[in-house]
Each structure stands twice: as structure tokens, then as C-alpha cells.
Amino acid sequence: MGGLSLLVRLVRRDLARVAARPGEALLPPAFFLLVAIVFAFALGPEPALLARSAVAVLWVGALLASLLPVAGLFAADAADGTLDQYAVRGIAAETVALARMLAQWLVLGLPLLLALPIAGALLATPPALLLATAPRFAAGTLGLAAVATAAGALMVGARGGGGLAALLAVPLALPVLVFGAGAAGEGEAAGADRLLLAAALLLAALAPLAAGAALRLARG
């Protein structure tokens, strides 16, 4: 079996598992919208103020939403022996992690992109700004999925749940937040898009390696 077709099969398996339980997949975009709503309640309804804070709130929402699945990302596969099966069949833990990251990118990124116009409307975001944010979200969610994959693999067998996931993931995800939100900053933004892409790609390259090592460690 070629490496690529193996990867595709692993990603499809991950996606099929998510599709079997759509409720869980809807949680991150719902949470994302909730963040936009609570920010609006906290800031007040004045459109100018909302619009000024909109991009920052959207990125915070994306970061927080990406944390939700972290604690359970590999837990089921570790518990039911799927990870052992992969190892017995000679599939590298890094490949498993890479597939999980790509699946997580799709599962997190696409619903967030769909929720983006709604959150944008709630926060009175100018349409042009929202349109510019969409491709940045596409790239940024790759970085967020990468961080989530690494943190999820490190947390296999750990106690602590959501708080631990946030503590592990947030410092690593900061560049995505900074460049993603900063790209919309007034007057500037030249180069920010490329920096965002670079940060996301670097995380995407490193995370499967770290996650693979962590998964091998979890198997003992």
C-alpha cells in the first residue's frame, strides 16, 4: 500500500467516525458562535465597537473552539486498542497523527468557515473584512488543528481534561492568533498573511512528529 493511499484511508476513517456522531462535530462551531455572542453581550450592542473588536473575537473564538476536541482526540483509539492495531500493522504513529491532524483540520476548519458569516454578522463585521478573514481562517485552522493534535497525543492517559488541554495548546497556538488577527490590523498587514501561513505550515510539519512520539510513548 502506498504511503499516500494509506494516509487517505486513515483520514477517511477519521472523517467517517466523526460523521457517525455529527453532534460532536457541531460542538466547535456552536462554541465559536457562543464566543461571538457572549462578547457582544459583554461589549454592548454598539456596532462601531463590535466591528472594531470583531476580528480579534473571531480568532479567539476559533482558538477556543479548537481546544474542545483535544482531550478526546486520541483517547478512544488508545482505549480500544486501535493504536496498537496500527502499530502491529506497521503503520507509523507519525502517519496516524498526520492523518488525524488533516481530518481535524477539515472537521474544525470547514464548520468554522460556515459559521464565520454568522459570527461576522453578529459582530457587525464589514463584509470586505469578513471576506479577507475567510482564507486566513482556512490557513489558521491548519495551525490550530496541528497544535490540537500534538496536545491531544500528549494527553493520552492523562488526567486533567480541558484545563490541561488549554495550558498545553494556547502558548503554541499564539503565533497563529497573533498573525491571524494582526493581518486585519489597521494600516499594516503587509506580510502578515505570509507569516500566518508560515506559522501554520511549521506547526503542521512539527505536530505530527511530536504527536507520533507521544503516541508511541502512550503505547508503552
Added chain:
Amino acid sequence: MEPVRSASSWHDLANPHRFRRVAGQALPWLLAAALGFLAAGLGTGLFLAPADYLQGESVRIMYVHVPSAWLALGGYAGLAIAALAARIWRHPLADLAVRAVAPVGAAFAAVCLATGSLWGRPTWGTWWVWDGRLTSMLVLFLLYLGVIALIHAFEDRMRGAKAAGILAILGVVNLPVIKYSVEWWNTLHQPASIRLSGSSIHAEMLQPLLLSATGFALLFAAIVLMRMRALIAEQKRAMRQLRRAALAG
């Protein structure tokens, strides 16, 4: 065949119990040297060195603040090196070093943040500014907290130390990107109005600074050795209890 001897004496340290003994012998000297350097550095820094013409007496907090910043950074590098050694040679002492260094480095990062905040009040007129270096140290502190939390999230702390080691290596690879993003963010938004690095530091201030930095570094090493000794003793006790339980059962 003869040259092997010298290498093996170094190798002997890899035995945890021998390491514990040698570390125990070295500790009093290390602590004495640390206290000596600290007394000299802080003594001259706090009482003899000149006050700053701009900041007055408050500049003296530098003799604690700057060494803590260096050691927080150096400690994270040490953490990553220990984690790398643990992964390459799979040596239990390296995992122990990860466990021993993490809280000490975090404490120095916390001291750096606290003294920076105290220093900022008279100098900048506020407890906190999102200055590039302060923000970087805050993120480093968060990275430390993640490593510590991960160690303690596992029933088996050695398993936790291995996971935390992977996190530390991932963190150290990402550190330049994080640091760059913080600086980029800082220039994008309001730049700090007052910079501390206006002029190069005077020799009368540099000397006590280097002395106290050496003292703090030796103190760091001594605390790490003490923690490693305690962790080895703890493991020994756990093993003994296991053996006893096995014999009784």
C-alpha cells in the same frame, strides 16, 4: 584498553544511586559558592553600586530581575536538552532532570515577572505593559506551566516526564516563532514608550550584576541537584514498597 577508564568514571555517574551520592557530596560546596556569589553580587548591587540617574534607587531590582530572566531562559534550554537526552539515550536520570528543572525554571520566570512588574510601577507608572520582553517572558512562563501540568497529569510521574519532555522540545523549536510573533505584535500595536535599554550598562553596575547572576545560576544548579536527589530517593522508596507488597501478597 587503558583510556577507557577515564570515560567509565564519567559513565559511573549515570548510575542513579552513585549520582545521588556524588551530588550529595558536591551540594554543600555548590550552595556555599552560590551564597557567596549572591552575597557579593547583591551586597554590592543593593548598597554600593550607583543609583541610576533616571530611575533612582529602583534600578537595584535589576540585580534580581535580570539574572532571573537569564535563568528562566537558560532553564528552558536545559529542560529541552534534558528531554532530548532522555529521548536519545533513554536514560532515567534525564527524565528525572526534566522533572527537577521544570518547577525551578518556572519559579525564576515568576520571579522575573514579579520583579519586572514591581520595577515597572515606578519606571513606567504601571504594573504591566505589553512590552515585547515582558510578553515573551509571560509566554515562557506559560510554556513552563504546561510542562509542569503535564508531568503531574499522569499517575506515573516518569511517564509524565517523558510526555512533558516531548512538549518541551516542541516548545523550544517553536520558541523563535513565538518570540518573533510577540515582537511583531508589539510593533504592530503601540510600542513601549520607555525602553530600559537606552544606554549601555555602566561597569559599576555590570560587575554586581554578573556576580549575582553567577550566584543565582549556582543556586539554580544546587536546587536542581537537591530535587534530583529527592526524586531518586522517592523512587527508591516506591520500589521498596512495591517489593514489600509483592512479598506480603
